[in-house]
Amino acid sequence: MLFIFSVLICKSFSHSSIPYSDQLSRNKLIYAAISAYASPPQSCMSLAFQNFQVKPQITVACDTLDDTCSGFTGVDHESQAILVAFRGTNRNAQLLVEAVETVFANNKSWVSGGHVSEYFSDAFFKIWTSGMKDDVISLMSRYPSYQVWVTGHSLGGALASLAATYLRYTSLVSADQLLLVTFGQPRTGNMDFATSVDNLVPNAYRVTHSHDPVPHLPGQGHHGYFHHKSEVYYNKNMGGWEICEKDESEKCSNGNLVDLDFEDHFHYFNLDILKLGFSNCLNTTPSGIQ
Template structure:
């Protein structure tokens, strides 16, 4: 509803005012799922060339089925799902439940994500060498990406939003 309620028009206005700009689409958690759908929709409807779309998500749950994942993989050449250590949300819904399936590519940090930490990249939809390699899943890792605690949004964004002091 957001898309048809004005977001598409706003997107087209900005796109037309800035021809040649690369569009970066990102989000965390449910926002990551929405970002995935938005990027795939924009590419599928040919609103801009798919090579002008960069999708990076954080803690993204499984969004669609294998057909959706394959469509996203085909349409979007630059897509990364970043997963922190034992974050449980990227494993929801559980693999195989009602055919939910991830699109590629996963970047998995099996550490605290501090500067200089290593990661593993799995350029497949469901890589068993990335976060699917562990069953030790916890909710705490979902709230902390690159040493930024995402729980700040629940606390009014104090210190982040100049209008909320």
């Protein structure tokens, strides 16, 4: 695949008031996504944020198999941003593949439009109603001028996209105030849901890494699932990237369906996401790998 990579710069688009920033994703938001795997998140957040104030982590049962879903909120006064972060799956790659049919087989209508995975919808609302709603409203009441950053990796990316549309649909956040950045997000809902994200959340960026298989799950059209825009597609070493404005574009990860590798899913910006998160970021070597 031939395309020109832009390195370590921001690109501006007419539809976005918050352009994509490689530096923000690489140096802050990926650590927020990793922090969602930690318990508590503060130890990982301190690697990238100065004096970040974390609200209590919220962890709930999200199925009948003793799996949990989790998220947290907080505020970064240096960046003047409120953060909402969701944890990805705590299953290994094999179990994730085996769970695909269970996670995506059933869907339900979503408040902003379209249908989404019932699993994702139920997980979001369990976290939201277990304290996250109160934390977000409290922070926004205290800091109404701050941006709101919503992020997550894998399953956490799917929950983040639901959270972003919910915040907009309920008018808790303005469009120019909200930034959604996900990492390795699976397809979350159908085409109507994708359209609702495109319309409600113009500053939405799905970061994908080279041969990461999870953005291809479920297969395009399977149960009607379809990605929202905009995709930020990084090369193998995540040194260069390009943005695809279409919901589904062959110029980005859709054009790279061979030799899929779960290592690319678990490594973003040369960080071992699960090893760092589950160790509470005690391992802080440059590559994130011991």
